[in-house]
Every structure is written in structure tokens, then in C-alpha cells.
Amino acid sequence: MITIIDSGIANIGSVLSALRRIEAPAETTRQPEMVARARALLLPGVGAFGDGMASLEQNGLVDPIRRAAARGVPVLGICLGMQLLAEGSDEFGAHAGLGLVSGRAIRLQPQRPGERVPNIGWCDIRPRPEARLFKGIPPGASVYFAHSYHVVCHRDEDVAAEMAYGNGRITVAIERGRVFGAQFHPEKSQDAGLAMLAAFADYCRNL
Numbered sequence: 001m002i003t004i005i006d007s008g009i010a011n012i013g014s015v016l017s018a019l020r021r022i023e024a025p026a027e028t029t030r031q032p033e034m035v036a037r038a039r040a041l042l043l044p045g046v047g048a049f050g051d052g053m054a055s056l057e058q059n060g061l062v063d064p065i066r067r068a069a070a071r072g073v074p075v076l077g078i079c080l081g082m083q084l085l086a087e088g089s090d091e092f093g094a095h096a097g098l099g100l101v102s103g104r105a106i107r108l109q110p111q112r113p114g115e116r117v118p119n120i121g122w123c124d125i126r127p128r129p130e131a132r133l134f135k136g137i138p139p140g141a142s143v144y145f146a147h148s149y150h151v152v153c154h155r156d157e158d159v160a161a162e163m164a165y166g167n168g169r170i171t172v173a174i175e176r177g178r179v180f181g182a183q184f185h186p187e188k189s190q191d192a193g194l195a196m197l198a199a200f201a202d203y204c205r206n207l
Contacts, residue, residue, distance in 0.1 A: 002026045002201065003038035005065070007055040009080065010044035018187035022194055024201035035064040040204035041073060044187075045080030049089035049105060049149065052080050053097065062098065069100050074178045074204050079147060082174065082181030086151050100179045102154040103171075108147070111166040118148040123163050125172055125184070131160035133180055133199040134173070143189035145172075150183060 002019065006012050006028045019026045026042070029035065043065070045052050056062050069075050077085045086097045089105035097105075108117045122142045127134035150170045153159050160180070161173035174181040180200060186193030 001038075002040045002042050002204065003034060004028045004042045004044065005035060005056075005061060006030050007043075007045065007052070007059060007061065009047050009052050009055050010078075011046070012044065014185075014187045015042065015044050015078070018194060018197055019201070022198040022201060024197065030059050030061070032060045032064045035061055035068060038068060038073060040200075041065065041068055041075045042078070042200075043075065043081035043084065044078040045084060046146070047080060049080065049083055049091040049097070050093065050095045052084050053095055056084070056098075065098060066100070069098075069179055072178055072207075074200070074207070075100065075180065076200050077179075077181040078187070079183060079185055082183050083149060083151055085174070085179060085181050089149060091149055101151070101158055101174055101176045101181065103151050103158070103174075104154075105149040105151050107149055108170075109166045115165065118146060119165070120146045123165075123172075123184075125161045125163045126169070127161040127173070128159065131173065131175060132203060133175065133182075133196050134161060135199060137192050137195055141192040143172075143184040143186070143192050145184045147183055151181070 083105040086103045160175040162169040172183040
């Protein structure tokens with residue numbers, strides 16, 4: 001069972017629909033007690049980093065998420081949810097994050113023709129060969145984004161997938177132990193996104 005954290009900052013319906021398509025049992029909650037006993041956690045999110053952390057704090061979810069991750073519960077953050085896994089963000093001031101991954105969310109810096117902030121639409125990504133949630137997803141697969149910030153990982157080994165943006169490549173997926181993140185929206189990314197969610201569900205089942 002995947003427990004989806006409903007902090008009020010995401011479209012839970014589309015995530016649930018995607019999980020139903022891959023036949024992954026799921027439940028939603030805002031209750032710290034359910035997060036504390038979850039076997040797998042999914043943290044979706046949209047909007048600003050500070051608002052996202054404030055919502056988690058107001059619902060008493062920050063410590064239960066951290067404790068769950070510390071005892072080895074798989075955690076997957078989606079879009080803003082991935083950014084919240086980091087140590088902090090510079091969005092509208094300095095904000096502390098959950099600190100499950102060493103890194104910080106910074107604003108996108110467009111450099112090439114056609115690049116904009118926010119970056120909205122389909123972009124090609126390049127998964128790392130060893131990335132556990134991207135097995136079977138080839139380099140160049142296209143997924144759907146809607147973001148203005150991206151996570152800069154302090155450990156290169158935490159980077160699970162990248163995309164071309166600005167003057168180089170930016171991180172669009174992370175893996176650190178049993179903590180995973182996707183900057184894109186897998187629930188809106190058709191076959192590639194469903195494959196990633198299915199890989200997460202299979203990983204959780206096989207623990």
C-alpha cells in the first residue's frame with residue numbers, strides 16, 4: 001500500500017488515477033499517525049516551496065515523514081514534493097526543507113532560445129543507467145514538467161536523471177537510499193511516467 005500525503009498542495013486525483021492504472025493500491029491521508037505507520041510514502045506537490053513546507057508543518061507531518069525515511073520507508077516526492085525532500089530552497093526567501101537529500105532548490109536560469117521560467121511542457125530526460133526507477137525508460141524519453149526551480153544535489157551519486165537546460169544539464173530525478181524524487185509529473189507523462197510509478201510500486205512490494 002502506497003500512502004499519498006495529502007497536504008492540500010497537489011492534485012491528488014490525478015496521482016490516484018495513475019496508480020489505479022498500474023494497479024498499485026494506494027490511500028490518501030493528512031493524519032500524522034497514518035504517515036507514521038505507512039509502508040511507502042508518496043509526496044506530491046505544486047506551488048511555492050515555503051507554502052509546501054508550511055502546509056506539512058501545520059498538519060504535523062514533517063517529523064513523521066523524517067522518521068519514516070530514517071527507518072527505511074520508501075519515499076517518492078513528485079514536482080514540488082521532490083524539492084521538499086532537499087535541505088532547503090531560495091524561492092521567495094530562504095526556507096528549510098525535509099533534509100532527506102543533500103541539496104537545495106534554486107531558480108531555473110534560461111540561456112537558450114525558447115527556454116522560459118516556468119518551464120512548462122514536455123522535455124526529454126536522460127536517466128542514469130543505474131537509476132532504479134528508470135529501468136526500461138530509454139534516454140530521450142519525454143516527460144511533462146511544470147516548474148520554476150530545480151534541485152542542485154550536493155552528491156553527484158544522488159542524481160537519477162537529468163535534462164538539458166540553460167548552459168548545461170539540471171537534475172530532474174533523485175535517488176538516495178530509499179528516498180526518490182521526480183521533478184516532472186509522472187502521472188501526466190503517459191507511458192514513461194506510468195513506468196516510473198510502476199517501478200516505485202514494485203520496489204516497495206519487494207522490500
